[in-house]
Amino acid sequence: MKRVFKGSNVLKPVLIIAVLFLAIFQSNGQQRKPADSGYVPVDGIKVYYEVYGEGRPIVLLHGAFYTIEMNWGQLIPELSKTRKVIAIELQGHGHTPFSDRKLDLATLASDVEGVMNYLKVDSADVAGYSMGGSVAYQFAIQFPKRLRKLVIISSTYKSSGWMPEITNAFKNMKPEFFMNTPMKAAYDAVAPDKTKWTKFLEQMIAFAGVPFNMGETNIAKIASPVLLISGDNDGLDKIELMKTYQLLGGVVIADFAPMPKSQLAIVPSQGHVSLMMQTKTILDYLDGFLK
Secondary structure, three states: OOOHHOOOOHHHHHHHHHHHHHHHHOOOOOOOOOEEEEEEEEEEEEEEEEEEOOOOOEEEEOOOOOHHHHOOOHHHHHHOOOOOEEEEEEOOOOOOOOOEEEOOOHHHHHHHHHHHHHHHOOEEEEEEOOOOHHHHHHHHHHHHHEEEEEEEOOOOOEHEEEOOHHHHHHOOOOOOHHHOHHHHHHHHHHHOOHHHHHHHHHHHHHHOOOOOOOOOOHOOOOOOOEEEEEOOOEEEEEHHHHHHHHHHOOOOOOOOOOOOOEEEEEEOOHHHHHHOOOOHHHHHHHHHHHH
């Protein structure tokens, strides 16, 4: 790995992420077998899902290059004690096969609705991390009647919501940067066709390089309560994050006016990847908000 990353400052974030992924792999999270799993035919592809537990449904959407286990492995056992947890692997990720179908947020949000239709889930809470958070925002805009509550973890509804350093890192990514990383190991462990790895990376890098903005008006129209969770140093522009919270009804003086239905949590001393490793903290926020 040292040979692959040597001599390039641009690649340092990728190396750090790889090391943190390795820490996740080596964690002692409880693992459970899903009560149900399989594939849903949606818009020309087959989307993989897993279901755990019973109760009010919550849909989990992972971050870029993650699998269900990598992103949610430590949270699912606790959430599924009282909830029906539906975890989805997005196009090309994990068990879901690679497809040449154009990759965009609107299409991915429609895939989520397709899985809900297949599982006969009329409405659900939806939680998304990183790229999955952007998909969750898009889902809230496209399918407001299918959403109860929305949880966005270290994510944004527009590409300018990230700090410039993050945007620049996306622009300089290349498939070879991911050689010999835990992301590659995770892909090889579950992907239906391991030979699609490079094509998958090329598609994802192109997707990450396209600017997006769902619009302030659309965010302000989200009627469901929203919980925003961010690490204090996770790469999100905190000024933009506060503007987002304001669009959702936050940033009031709660002593003079009713407490807003949406919430903002900034977790100290956390980066983008390390935030998802704070299992107890995230569970506490989820439990309080979803109840």
